[in-house]
Amino acid sequence: MTATAFHGALDAPGMVQTESESELERGDRAPDFSLPDVRDDQVALADFADADAVLLVFTCNHCPYAKAKFDTLNDIAADYDDVAVVGVNPNDAEAYPDDSLERMRELVEDGTIQYDAYLRDETGEVARAYGAVCTPDPFLLRNEDGEFTLAYHGRLDDALNPDDEPTSEGGDARDAIDAVLAGDEPEDAFKPSRGCSIKWPDE
Template sequence: MALESASDELDVGDPAPAFELPGVDGDQHSLDDFGGYDALLVVFMCNHCPYVQAKFETMNRLADDYDDLAVVGINPNDADEYPEDSFETMVEYADRGDIDITAYLRDEPQSTAEAYGAVCTPDPFLFHNDGGAFRLVYHGRFDDALAPDDEPSEAPGFEMRAAIEAVLNGAEPEPAPGPSRGCSIKWLE
C-alpha cells in the first residue's frame, strides 16, 4: 500500500531529534557524529520496499556526489513480520553495495521514526547544519517518479538535489513540490 509522508512532528526550522542507533558498520551512531557535515539527509527506509529499492541508486549517488552531505538511512520496520528488514539483511545490502551511503542505521524500538514523524519508506528529511544544530529545511520527495517503475521527468533525485545544492550554497531550498510516497512503516504491534 502506497502512503504519502505528512509529518506533523517537524516543521521547517525545527531541530533534528537526537538518536543513538546501531549501524551496519558495527558502530553506534548519534546525530552528533554527523556534525562535521554542512547538511544531513535522514531517510527513513528499509530493504524490502520497492519504492525504496527504486531510490537506492539515487541515495548512493547523493552520498557520493556531495562531500558536505551526510546521507543517513534509518530502518524502523518490524523485522519479525518483515525478515528482509532485519539488521543482518541490512548488513548484507551494505556489504553488496546495494546501499552505499554515509550510514545505515537500525531503529528497532521505532522511537526515532516516531520522533521525526516518519510515515512511509522512503521518507526523506533534509537538515542544514546551523552552527552545530541541524535544522529541518526540506521534507519531501526525491523527485517526481512516484511509483517504483516510474522514470523522473529529469535526472533521478533532481528535486532533492536542488534542495541539497541550495543548502550547500547558503540558500533556503524551495518548498518540496510534493510529499514522498512509499510503503507504510511496519510498526510494532
C-alpha cells in the same frame, strides 16, 4: 546495479501505499538519536557535525518504493562530499525478516547500499519523533553551528512509483541540497514522498 533490479510486486503481502505527512516545520530542531549501524556501532546525529547537511531517509530493505531509490541515494552520497546520506530502517524485522539488521549488513557489504550510514531503528522511536510514515521518507537537515534543523522534508524526485523515471535531471532533494549548501532556503519546505507504510514494531 540498477534500481530496477530490486523492484517487487506492488501487491506484496503487508504492503500499504501511503504518502508522507508534514509534522516538523522548516527551521525546527531535528530530534537527536543514537542508533546501531550495520557494524553494531552506535551512531548519533552529532557524529555528522562535520557535514554541512544530513539527508536522513527512513527506508528499508524490502519495500519496492525504497528499493527503487537505492541508486538515487547512492548517487547523492557519492556526489556531495559535504552532505551525509543516512538511511534509517524502522520496520518490524520479526514480521518482515528482509528488514533485519543482518540483511541490512548484507546489502551494505555487497554494495547495493552505499550510504554514509545505514542505521537500525528497532523500536521505531526515531521515525515517530520525525513524523515519518512511509519508506522512503526523506528529511534534509541543515547544520547550523552544530545544531541540525529541518530544511526540507519530502520526495527525492518526481518518480513516485517504483517503475517511474524522474522527469528532471536533478530532482527535488538535489535542488534542496544545492540551496542549503549555497546558504539559501529550498524553494519548497515540503513535497510528499510516496512509499510503503512503515511496519511499526508495536502494531
